[in-house]
Amino acid sequence: MTNNIITLVALPLGMAFFIPMIGRKLRWVPDLLGNITTFALLVLAGGCFQQQAVYNLGGWPAPLGIVLVLDGLSSLLLLIVNLISFMATLFSVQYLEKLYTSKLRYYSLFLLMVAGMNGAVLTGDFFNLFVFLEIASIASYALVGFGCEAEELEASFKYLVIGSVASTFILFGVALFYSQFATLNMADIAFHLKQSGFDQISIVASVLILVGFFVKAALVPFHAWLPDAHPSAPAPISAMLSGVLIKAIGIYPLARLAYNIFGITPLLISVLTSLGIISMMIGVLMALAQWDFKRLLAYHSISQMGYVILGLGLGTPLGILGGLFHLFNHSLFKSLLFLDSGSVEYETGTRQLEKLGQLAKKMPVTSTSTLIASLSISGIPPFNGFWSKLVIIMACLQASRPGLALWAVLGSILTLASFSKIQRYIFLGQGQEFDLEAAKQWHEVPLLMRIPLLVLATLCLFGGIFLIGGLQGPIGSGVQALVENSTVYISKVLGR
Amino acid sequence: MTEKNKTVGMSLVVQTVTRWLKGFIFLYGVYIVLYGHLSPGGGFPGGVIIASTFVLLTLSFGKERSLGKLGKLLASELDSLGALLFLLVAATGIVWGGTFFSNFIERIAPSRHFHLFSAGVIPLCNIAIGMKVGASLFMIFIILAVIRVKEINGRRKLITTEKRRTKK
Amino acid sequence: MIYALCFILFLIGLYGVTCKKNIVKIILGMVIMEYAVNLFLILSGWRKGGQPPIIDSQTNMETFVSRAVDPLPQALVLTSIVIGLGILSLMVAIAIRLYERYGTFDITEMRRLKG
Numbered sequence: 001m002t003n004n005i006i007t008l009v010a011l012p013l014g015m016a017f018f019i020p021m022i023g024r025k026l027r028w029v030p031d032l033l034g035n036i037t038t039f040a041l042l043v044l045a046g047g048c049f050q051q052q053a054v055y056n057l058g059g060w061p062a063p064l065g066i067v068l069v070l071d072g073l074s075s076l077l078l079l080i081v082n083l084i085s086f087m088a089t090l091f092s093v094q095y096l097e098k099l100y101t102s103k104l105r106y107y108s109l110f111l112l113m114v115a116g117m118n119g120a121v122l123t124g125d126f127f128n129l130f131v132f133l134e135i136a137s138i139a140s141y142a143l144v145g146f147g148c149e150a151e152e153l154e155a156s157f158k159y160l161v162i163g164s165v166a167s168t169f170i171l172f173g174v175a176l177f178y179s180q181f182a183t184l185n186m187a188d189i190a191f192h193l194k195q196s197g198f199d200q201i202s203i204v205a206s207v208l209i210l211v212g213f214f215v216k217a218a219l220v221p222f223h224a225w226l227p228d229a230h231p232s233a234p235a236p237i238s239a240m241l242s243g244v245l246i247k248a249i250g251i252y253p254l255a256r257l258a259y260n261i262f263g264i265t266p267l268l269i270s271v272l273t274s275l276g277i278i279s280m281m282i283g284v285l286m287a288l289a290q291w292d293f294k295r296l297l298a299y300h301s302i303s304q305m306g307y308v309i310l311g312l313g314l315g316t317p318l319g320i321l322g323g324l325f326h327l328f329n330h331s332l333f334k335s336l337l338f339l340d341s342g343s344v345e346y347e348t349g350t351r352q353l354e355k356l357g358q359l360a361k362k363m364p365v366t367s368t369s370t371l372i373a374s375l376s377i378s379g380i381p382p383f384n385g386f387w388s389k390l391v392i393i394m395a396c397l398q399a400s401r402p403g404l405a406l407w408a409v410l411g412s413i414l415t416l417a418s419f420s421k422i423q424r425y426i427f428l429g430q431g432q433e434f435d436l437e438a439a440k441q442w443h444e445v446p447l448l449m450r451i452p453l454l455v456l457a458t459l460c461l462f463g464g465i466f467l468i469g470g471l472q473g474p475i476g477s478g479v480q481a482l483v484e485n486s487t488v489y490i491s492k493v494l495g496r
Numbered sequence: 497m498t499e500k501n502k503t504v505g506m507s508l509v510v511q512t513v514t515r516w517l518k519g520f521i522f523l524y525g526v527y528i529v530l531y532g533h534l535s536p537g538g539g540f541p542g543g544v545i546i547a548s549t550f551v552l553l554t555l556s557f558g559k560e561r562s563l564g565k566l567g568k569l570l571a572s573e574l575d576s577l578g579a580l581l582f583l584l585v586a587a588t589g590i591v592w593g594g595t596f597f598s599n600f601i602e603r604i605a606p607s608r609h610f611h612l613f614s615a616g617v618i619p620l621c622n623i624a625i626g627m628k629v630g631a632s633l634f635m636i637f638i639i640l641a642v643i644r645v646k647e648i649n650g651r652r653k654l655i656t657t658e659k660r661r662t663k664k
Numbered sequence: 665m666i667y668a669l670c671f672i673l674f675l676i677g678l679y680g681v682t683c684k685k686n687i688v689k690i691i692l693g694m695v696i697m698e699y700a701v702n703l704f705l706i707l708s709g710w711r712k713g714g715q716p717p718i719i720d721s722q723t724n725m726e727t728f729v730s731r732a733v734d735p736l737p738q739a740l741v742l743t744s745i746v747i748g749l750g751i752l753s754l755m756v757a758i759a760i761r762l763y764e765r766y767g768t769f770d771i772t773e774m775r776r777l778k779g
Contacts, residue, residue, distance in 0.1 A: 138747075
C-alpha cells in the first residue's frame with residue numbers, strides 16, 4: 001500500500017512526459033492515455049482513503065529526508081483531486097475537438113498539474129510543498145491562456161504575476177524558517193515551535209507564508225486574479241482550477257499550517273473567521289452583478305471558499321467538520337457548474353447571459369444538472385450543499401458567535417438569488433439579445449461530455465450520505481487529523 | 497580580404513572562434529554533468545552549459561545551422577526521454593532498495609569512494625537531468641528567438657516558425 | 665546586516681512588479697524578487713571562515729564538519745533558480761503574444777476584462 005502513495009505522484013509525472021513522445025502521430029492516443037492515467041489515479045486514491053502512512057523517500061528517515069505523510073486530511077483531498085480530474089479529462093475528450101487543437105500539450109500540462117496537486121497534498125516537507133505548488137501553478141498558468149485570445153492571455157499574465165509573487169513570499173517564509181531552525185520538515189518545525197514558542201523571525205516567516213497561501217486560496221482581499229483567470233480557461237481547466245486547485249494548494253496548506261504546525265490561537269481564529277466572512281459577502285455581492293456565466297461562477301468560488309475558511313477557522317471539531325464537508329461538496333458542484341458552462345459554450349458559442357436562452361428544452365442533461373448544482377450551492381435540502389452549510393451554521397452557534405451564523409445565512413440567500421438569475425436567463429427564459437434563429441440548431445452535447453455531468457449530478461444529489469457517521473464517518477477522519485493539534489502529527493512523522 | 501558580411505550571424509572572427517570552440521564547450525558541459533557527484537556541478541549547471549553551446553552556434557551562424565544540428569523535434573524527444581529516464585531510475589529503487597529513489601546501486605554493489613564510477617544512482621540522475629535541461633533550454637531559446645511580431649498590411653501577425661514562406 | 669540588504673532587494677523587486685506600467689519592467693521586477701530570495705537562502709548557510717562543502721579523499725571529517733558551510737541551501741537554491749527560469753520563460757512568451765494582440769507593452773491599455 002505504501003507504494004500507492006508514491007505512484008500517485010510519479011505516474012502523472014511520467015505520463016506527462018510520455019504522451020508527447022508517442023502521441024504525435026495518432027489523434028486518439030493522448031486522449032486514451034490521459035483518461036487511463038486519471039482513472040488509474042482515481043482507483044489508487046480510493047484505495048488510499050482513510051489509511052495512514054508515512055513514506056520516507058530514498059530510505060532516509062525524517063528529519064533528514066523528505067517524507068510523504070498520508071493521514072485523514074490528505075486522503076480526503078486526494079480523493080477529491082483525482083475524482084474531479086477524471087471527470088475533467090472525460091469531458092475534455094470532446095470539448096477540445098471543437099475549440100482547441102493541440103491536445104498533446106494540453107494533456108501534458110494537465111497531468112503535470114495533477115501530479116503537482118497530488119504531491120502538494122501528500123508531502124510533509126516545506127520546500128517540497130513549495131516545489132509541488134510551483135509545478136501545479138506553472139502548469140495552470142500555461143493552461144489558463146491555452147487558447148491564445150487576447151483576453152485569455154491578459155488573464156493568464158495577471159494570474160502569473162500575482163501567483164508568482166505569492167510563491168516568492170512562501171519561499172521567503174520557508175527560507176526564514178530554515179535559517180531559524182535548520183530544518184525543513186514540517187513536523188520538526190512544529191516540534192521546535194512548540195518547544196521554544198514564537199520569536200520575531202518566526203512571526204515574520206509565518207505571516208509571509210500565510211499571506212502567500214491566502215493569495216493561492218483566493219480570499220478577499222487577495223482574490224484579484226480569480227475572476228479573470230477562471231473564466232478565460234477552457235471549461236475542464238476551469239473546473240479543475242475552481243474545483244481542486246484553490247483547495248489543494250490554498251486551503252489544504254492553510255488548514256495544515258493553522259492546526260498542525262502553528263497551533264490554533266485566538267488571533268488566528270479571528271483572522272480566519274473575518275477573512276471568511278469578508279470573502280463570503282464580497283464574493284456573492286460581486287457575483288450578483290455579472291453578466292458572464294463563468295465570471296459569475298468564479299465569484300461564487302470566492303464566496304464558497306469564504307464559507308470553508310469560516311468553518312475551518314472556528315477552531316471547534318464541528319466547525320472543521322462543516323468546513324471540510326463544504327470543501328468536498330464545493331468541489332463537486334462547482335466543477336459540475338463549470339462543466340455545464342463548458343457544454344453551454346460548446347453548443348452556443350457564447351457565455352454572455354444576454355445572448356442565451358431557452359436551453360431547458362434543447363439541452364435536457366445540461367439544464368437538469370445545472371439545476372441540481374444551483375440548488376446544491378444555494379443550500380436547498382436535500383442536496384449536499386444544504387447539509388454542509390447547516391453544519392457550519394450550527395458550529396457558529398455552538399461557538400457562541402451568532403453574528404457569523406447570520407452572515408452565513410445571508411450569503412446563502414444571495415447565492416440563491418444569483419443562481420435564480422442564471423436559471424431565468426439561460427434555461428427557463430431568455431436574455432435580451434437572444435437570437436431565436438441561431439437557437440434553432442442547438443442540441444445536446446455528445447455522450448462523453450454528458451457522462452461527467454451525470455456522475456457529478458448524482459453525487460450532488462446523494463452527497464449528504466457522506467455526512468453519516470459525523471465525526472467517525474468518512475469526513476471525520478480528516479477532522480481527527482486536524483483536531484489533534486501538533487502532538488499527534490509530530491509523533492506520527494518523527495516518532496517523538 | 498574580408499568577406500561580405502552575411503545577413504545572418506556575426507562577423508568572421510566570431511564564426512571562426514565558434515567553430516573551434518564549440519566542441520570544447522560541449523565537452524566542458526558534459527564534464528560538469530558527469531563529475532557532479534565529486535565536484536560542484538551536476539545536472540542543472542551542466543545542462544545549461546550544453547545548451548549554451550547551441551546558443552552560441554545560433555548567435556554566430558543563424559538559426560538554420562543550429563536547428564540543423566539539433567532540430568526541434570529531436571530536442572523535444574530528448575527532453576521527454578531525460579525526464580522518463582530520471583523517473584525510471586527512481587522507480588527502480590522500489591524494486592531493489594525498498595523505497596522510491598533509494599540508492600540501490602550503492603546498496604547492491606558498493607564502490608570505492610571518490611572515483612568516477614561511484615555513488616550509485618547519482619551520476620545516472622545527473623545525466624538524465626543534464627539531457628533534459630540542455631534540450632529544454634535550447635528549445636526555449638530557439639522558440640523565443642524565432643518568434644516575432646511583424647506588421648503586415650497594418651495588422652500585427654505572429655511569426656512562430658523559421659521557414660521562409662515562398663508565396664506571400 | 666546583509667540580510668537586511670536582501671530584504672531591501674526584495675522590496676525593490678516588489679516595487680517593480682506593483683508600480684511599473686511596462687510589461688518588461690514587471691518581468692524584471694519579478695526576476696529581481698526571486699533572486700533576492702535565492703540570495704537570502706544561500707546566505708543563511710554561511711559560516712564564518714567556512715570552507716566549501718566538498719569532500720575528497722584527503723579531508724579530515726572532524727575539521728570538515730566544524731569548518732564547512734551548509735550544503736543544503738545550495739541544493740535548495742539550485743531548484744529555485746530553475747523554477748524561476750521556467751516562470752521567466754513563460755512570462756516572456758506570454759508578453760510577446762500580448763504584444764501581438766494588443767499592440768503595446770503598456771498594461772494600462774490591457775483592460776478588456778473588467779467588473
